[in-house]
Amino acid sequence: MPHNHRVVFLAFPGAKMLDVTGPAEVFADANLHGAQYSLSYVSPRGGNVLTTVGTPLVTEAASAAMDSGPIDTLIVAGGECLVDQPIPDELIATARELANRSHRVASVCTGAFVLAKAGLLNKRRATTHWLHTDRLAREHPEINVLPDALYTQDGPVFTSAGVSSGIDLALALVNADHGEELARNVSRGLVVYMQRAGGQSQFSAALRWPSPSTPGLKKAVDAVTSDPGAEHSVGSLAALVNVSERHLTRLFKAELNLTPSKFIEHVRLDSAKALLDAGHTVTETARLAGFGSDENLRRSFTLRYGLAPSYYRGRFNTAR
Numbered sequence: 001m002p003h004n005h006r007v008v009f010l011a012f013p014g015a016k017m018l019d020v021t022g023p024a025e026v027f028a029d030a031n032l033h034g035a036q037y038s039l040s041y042v043s044p045r046g047g048n049v050l051t052t053v054g055t056p057l058v059t060e061a062a063s064a065a066m067d068s069g070p071i072d073t074l075i076v077a078g079g080e081c082l083v084d085q086p087i088p089d090e091l092i093a094t095a096r097e098l099a100n101r102s103h104r105v106a107s108v109c110t111g112a113f114v115l116a117k118a119g120l121l122n123k124r125r126a127t128t129h130w131l132h133t134d135r136l137a138r139e140h141p142e143i144n145v146l147p148d149a150l151y152t153q154d155g156p157v158f159t160s161a162g163v164s165s166g167i168d169l170a171l172a173l174v175n176a177d178h179g180e181e182l183a184r185n186v187s188r189g190l191v192v193y194m195q196r197a198g199g200q201s202q203f204s205a206a207l208r209w210p211s212p213s214t215p216g217l218k219k220a221v222d223a224v225t226s227d228p229g230a231e232h233s234v235g236s237l238a239a240l241v242n243v244s245e246r247h248l249t250r251l252f253k254a255e256l257n258l259t260p261s262k263f264i265e266h267v268r269l270d271s272a273k274a275l276l277d278a279g280h281t282v283t284e285t286a287r288l289a290g291f292g293s294d295e296n297l298r299r300s301f302t303l304r305y306g307l308a309p310s311y312y313r314g315r316f317n318t319a320r
Contacts, residue, residue: 004036004038005035005036005037005038005072005073005177006037006038006040006068006069006070006071006072006073007024007027007037007038007039007040007071007072007073007074007075008040008041008042008065008071008073008074008075008098008102009023009024009039009040009041009042009075009076009077010042010043010062010074010075010076010077010091010094010095010098010111010114011041011042011043011049011051011057011059011077012043012044012049012077012079012081012088012091013043013049013050013081014050014051014052014079014080014081014082015049015051015052015057015077015078015079016051016052016077016078016079016080016108016109016163017051017052017053017055017057018163018164018166019077019078019079019108019109019111019163019166020041020051020057020075020077020108022108022163022164022166022167022170023075023108023166023167023169023170024039025167025190026167026170026171026174026186026190027039027170027174029186029189029190030174030178030182030183030186032189033178033182033185033186034178034182035174035177035178035182040060040065041057041058041059041060042059042060042061042062042064042065042094042098043059043061043062043094044061044062044088044090044091044093044094045061045090046059046060046061046062046064047059052079052080062094062097062098065098066097066098066101070101070102070103071098071101071102071103072102072103072104073102073103073104073105073106073173074095074098074099074102074104074105074106075106075107075108075111075166076095076105076106076107076108076111076114076115077107077108077109077111078107078108078109078110078111078112078113078128078129078163079109079110079111080110082110082111082113082114083110083113083132083135087113087114087117091114092114092117092118093118095114095115095117095118095120096118096119096120099115099118099120103156104156104157104158104173105120105156105157105158106157106158106159106160106169106173107128107158107159107160108160108163108165108166108169109128109129109160109161109162109163109165109166110128110129110132111128111159112126112127112128112136112159113128113132113136115157115159116136116139116140116143120157121140121142121143121157121159122142122143123142123143123144124143124144124154124155124157125143125144125145125146125152125153125154125306126143126144126145126146126152126154126157126159127145127146127147127148127149127150127151127152127159127160127161128145128159128161129161129162130147130148130161130162131162133145133146133147134147146304146305146306148304148305149161149305149306150165150168150169151165151168151169151172152306153172154306158172158173167190171183171186171187174186212251212255212256213255214251214255216241216242216243216248216251217241217248217251217252217255217256219240219241220237220240220241220248220251220252220260221256221263223237223240224237224263224264224267225267228264228267228268228270228271228289228290229268229271229287229288229289229290230290231290232264232290233261233264234248234249234259234260234261237260248260264290265300268289268290268291268300269289269300269301269304269305271288271289271290272285272286272289272291272297272301272309273312275288275289276309276312276313280313281313282294282297282298282309282310282313285297285309285313297309298310
């Protein structure tokens with residue numbers, strides 16, 4: 001990493017303040033432990049931009065940041081205005097120009113929509129706040145949207161989910177720049193988890209779907225979530241609630257917008273991540289989470305989260 005690592009935050013009227021200050025505090029705290037990050041805040045035209053909390057953020061014109069030489073890390077903030085209103089062409093063009101001068105580019109929350117409009121996420125894995133992942137995938141089919149991830153990396157481009165995940169992403173960047181010990185010291189100083197993995201779910205299995213209103217469906221859902229490692233199948237769940245497989249599939253699609261098989265897979269992946277976090281081996285995890293074999297687990301885990309379970313365990317497990 002260069003001796004003085006330039007981090008530039010791109011903001012705009014309506015930017016969410018924590019999308020800027022959360023990651024900024026991580027980098028500033030890293031400086032207390034030996035890092036040398038220089039932080040600057042820009043907007044397309046400069047001046048004070050009003051954030052979502054009503055506090056203005058003092059920015060300089062983006063052109064000034066470009067004139068100051070290469071940027072090491074560009075971070076694009078999010079804000080509800082990016083999904084509630086058309087994104088200004090000026091903001092999209094500014095993000096593109098800044099990215100062209102940056103070694104790595106990141107977005108927080110709905111900032112991913114700016115990167116998407118700028119063409120910076122084409123054919124890459126990406127995420128955003130769970131409320132808007134469907135829209136991102138629908139509007140930009142060229143992006144491999146991971147709706148569950150806290151943050152993603154695809155080459156030099158990073159995206160993160162809602163607000164606090166920007167802190168997780170910033171810790172991951174500090175970790176990449178300076179190693180785990182310094183990043184861990186930062187997380188302790190900020191009293192945050194070190195560190196939630198990029199592949200970790202934005203929310204738990206219990207919160208991901210609404211509670212089924214149909215008693216039979218609720219019984220099937222409870223059976224899977226209470227024991228993901230059991231021998232679940234569409235047939236076994238249909239027999240459990242005394243309906244046909246076709247009718248059970250209709251119930252799942254109507255209330256959860258998933259097939260029974262996909263629901264089972266989602267729950268088992270949540271279970272697998274928890275087991276890996278707890279220090280279980282990949283083989284143990286595959287058995288306990290109901291995948292049957294290492295290969296089945298590896299295929300599903302990698303497809304869903306963009307990293308192998310062995311890497312996830314070695315890099316992010318918390319039982320250390």
